[in-house]
Amino acid sequence: MAPRKRAAAAPTGPRKMRDREQRWDEIIEAAANVFYEKGYEGASLQDIATAVGLLKGSIYYYIDTKEDLLFELVMRAQAVWRATLVEDEILATAAAPIRLREFIVRFMQLQDQHREWGIVAEAEFKRLSPDYLAKVIEGRRRFGGFVEEILRQGVKEGDFDKAIEIPLANAMVFELVKSALQHRPAASPNAISDYADAYVTLLVRGLGKADWVAPRRAAPGAKRRR
Numbered sequence: 001m002a003p004r005k006r007a008a009a010a011p012t013g014p015r016k017m018r019d020r021e022q023r024w025d026e027i028i029e030a031a032a033n034v035f036y037e038k039g040y041e042g043a044s045l046q047d048i049a050t051a052v053g054l055l056k057g058s059i060y061y062y063i064d065t066k067e068d069l070l071f072e073l074v075m076r077a078q079a080v081w082r083a084t085l086v087e088d089e090i091l092a093t094a095a096a097p098i099r100l101r102e103f104i105v106r107f108m109q110l111q112d113q114h115r116e117w118g119i120v121a122e123a124e125f126k127r128l129s130p131d132y133l134a135k136v137i138e139g140r141r142r143f144g145g146f147v148e149e150i151l152r153q154g155v156k157e158g159d160f161d162k163a164i165e166i167p168l169a170n171a172m173v174f175e176l177v178k179s180a181l182q183h184r185p186a187a188s189p190n191a192i193s194d195y196a197d198a199y200v201t202l203l204v205r206g207l208g209k210a211d212w213v214a215p216r217r218a219a220p221g222a223k224r225r226r
Helices: 013-038 044-051 056-061 067-086 097-115 115-127 132-156 166-178 192-206
Strands: none
Touching: 013 044, 013 067, 013 166, 044 056, 044 067, 044 132, 056 097, 067 097, 067 115, 097 115, 097 132, 097 192, 115 132, 132 166, 166 192
């Protein structure tokens, strides 16, 4: 008779922690997909548990409520999008239209890479309870502040109309680029940079640089342009 195989020992210590973190990542990924397909209100914890092969009761080992999943998803999305706020030393000293154009390219590229996460985070974050929502809004202010600084630079240097209302213009920038998720199909043959150029040209000309033309390609090391 062949010897009976010994059952594998249950993971403990660092391995157990890694397994738990991996499972938690799988749950968040599943939540993003389920929320995207069914909407936050229409999704159930059973849907999410099923997507990762768990019993519904087992998911409570990781969370207390469905809202915990939405909050984690939104905060992770913000963490990913913070990469759009990074400029190299040369780009940081470029003219405002160039900086705005490069920000929009970075933003839209991430939208394309994390389509479901971006749509869910933007569409559903207001459903969070006040404590969670306050933390999300605090993070969102960093993005608004970054674009506002570019807009103020453009006004100061004469690239943008001095009469523009900075907060309103800031809101317009984000509303326009966020709409790309709806207006650009996931399988669009047009490059992200093509959409970005169209959007930024509309924005920059509307902000007062009527003869502005987007550069042919993204150039983080572009020289200052007047």
